[in-house]
Amino acid sequence: MKLVIEKLDYEGQGVTHIDGKVCFVKRALPEEEVEAMVLQDKKHFTLMKTIQVFKKSERRVSSFCSYADICGGCTYDIISYEDSLLAKKKMVEELFEKANLNFSSCSIIPSKEILGYRNKISLKVSNGCIGYYEEETHQFVAIENCLLAKPSIQSFLKDIAFCSLSNGDITIRANYNDELLISINSDKEPLIDKRIVERHKIAGILWNGKCVYNNSFFFEKRDNLLYKVHAEAFFQINEDIPMEIWKMINKYFNFEDTVFDFYCGVGFFSLLLANVVKKVIGIEENPRAILDANYNAQLNMCNNVSFHVGKVEKVIEKIPYTANKVLVDPPRAGLHKNVVEKLLNNDFELICYVSCNPRTLCRDLQLLQQKYDIKELKLFDMFPYTKHVEVACCLSRKERR
Numbered sequence: 141m142k143l144v145i146e147k148l149d150y151e152g153q154g155v156t157h158i159d160g161k162v163c164f165v166k167r168a169l170p171e172e173e174v175e176a177m178v179l180q181d182k183k184h185f186t187l188m189k190t191i192q193v194f195k196k197s198e199r200r201v202s203s204f205c206s207y208a209d210i211c212g213g214c215t216y217d218i219i220s221y222e223d224s225l226l227a228k229k230k231m232v233e234e235l236f237e238k239a240n241l242n243f244s245s246c247s248i249i250p251s252k253e254i255l256g257y258r259n260k261i262s263l264k265v266s267n268g269c270i271g272y273y274e275e276e277t278h279q280f281v282a283i284e285n286c287l288l289a290k291p292s293i294q295s296f297l298k299d300i301a302f303c304s305l306s307n308g309d310i311t312i313r314a315n316y317n318d319e320l321l322i323s324i325n326s327d328k329e330p331l332i333d334k335r336i337v338e339r340h341k342i343a344g345i346l347w348n349g350k351c352v353y354n355n356s357f358f359f360e361k362r363d364n365l366l367y368k369v370h371a372e373a374f375f376q377i378n379e380d381i382p383m384e385i386w387k388m389i390n391k392y393f394n395f396e397d398t399v400f401d402f403y404c405g406v407g408f409f410s411l412l413l414a415n416v417v418k419k420v421i422g423i424e425e426n427p428r429a430i431l432d433a434n435y436n437a438q439l440n441m442c443n444n445v446s447f448h449v450g451k452v453e454k455v456i457e458k459i460p461y462t463a464n465k466v467l468v469d470p471p472r473a474g475l476h477k478n479v480v481e482k483l484l485n486n487d488f489e490l491i492c493y494v495s496c497n498p499r500t501l502c503r504d505l506q507l508l509q510q511k512y513d514i515k516e517l518k519l520f521d522m523f524p525y526t527k528h529v530e531v532a533c534c535l536s537r538k539e540r541r
């Protein structure tokens with residue numbers, strides 16, 4: 141059956157209808173006529189995948205990746221980078237409009253690197269081969285490369301056979317200096333062949349969480365700040381975009397401010413803030429990240445920062461500090477309801493919300509709107525060619541009447 145695609149949805153999938161039922165069609169573009177196979181048939185929608193394109197969109201381009209149709213990691217590799225930015229912007233604008241969120245306009249900041257930008261990738265290992273499980277079939281698909289990864293990671297992937305991996309998974313991270321931090325979870329201890337250490341700058345290798353070569357951390361550098369990052373701690377995966385976010389938000393802070401940095405990780409924003417404001421209080425649930433954050437504060441001589449370990453929603457109940465401004469950078473799930481309540485019950489002058497999920501951002505902003513107005517909102521293309529987009533939003537307390 142030929143399907144005519146009407147538009148793209150929030151995930152970058154084509155949308156069409158069969159007998160009134162909505163169908164989401166992977167790897168199809170608006171106005172295209174395609175044949176698709178059913179992946180899932182649910183009560184309210186059908187999920188499909190394009191198998192043949194009869195009438196191509198003028199916007200369709202050939203993908204740069206030979207695994208694109210099976211991997212599922214990239215969604216916008218079948219249109220130009222410029223068109224992918226427009227699609228992401230439209231997606232967020234529509235989401236906000238539907239949610240009745242008041243803001244005049246938003247722009248999207250492109251990534252400096254549109255390929256080779258990821259400083260971390262995670263892959264499955266099966267019988268010594270690296271790859272991933274295909275989204276639909278969960279079958280292992282071996283790959284040799286991922287063009288989204290930084291060149292130093294791609295070069296390591298070429299030599300991965302020297303690690304004699306068994307079954308499990310591997311995460312490879314690269315820092316600003318192209319040093320690699322590798323975490324392997326597997327049944328058999330990996331072999332650290334001398335060709336690996338001669339050809340690549342290996343900061344450390346961990347096997348099932350235990351350091352088996354060099355260190356379990358490396359250092360990242362942004363601006364004039366150095367950050368120690370443990371293999372199990374979060375660090376922003378695109379080098380330039382977080383600094384673009386900082387350029388947008390830093391004008392909202394000054395030397396009189398005390399700032400809560402909720403979900404602070406190893407202190408990425410906390411230390412940038414520390415140079416601008418009077419005091420920063422960071423909260424993060426990962427104890428490894430908090431150890432690094434404390435180390436990083438000392439390393440960068442920031443003595444106006446304190447870090448607290450625990451879930452934000454719990455720690456805020458007992459923290460012996462108050463602040464006049466807040467920065468939140470939660471995971472994809474967005475803010476816990478207790479955190480939203482805290483933001484509503486305390487009169488913060490400003491909230492900077494950095495989000496990697498526009499849907500949960502939208503949900504949280506709908507609640508925060510009772511007390512706060514959106515002052516500025518910008519999109520950042522942290523993850524080029526994928527369906528993901530980062531949004532930074534600054535909110536100010538509504539005037540009391």
Ligand SMILES: C[S@@+](CC[C@H](N)C(=O)[O-])C[C@H]1O[C@@H](n2cnc3c(N)ncnc32)[C@H](O)[C@@H]1O
Nearest residue numbers: 374403404405408424425426451452469470471
């Ligand atoms: C998107 S990252 C942001 C980290 C940091 N702001 C940065 O820029 O590097 C989200 C962080 O929230 C932490 N996290 C997740 N759920 C949490 C919770 N309920 N309470 C505290 N931290 C949490 C994660 O460990 C992760 O470090």
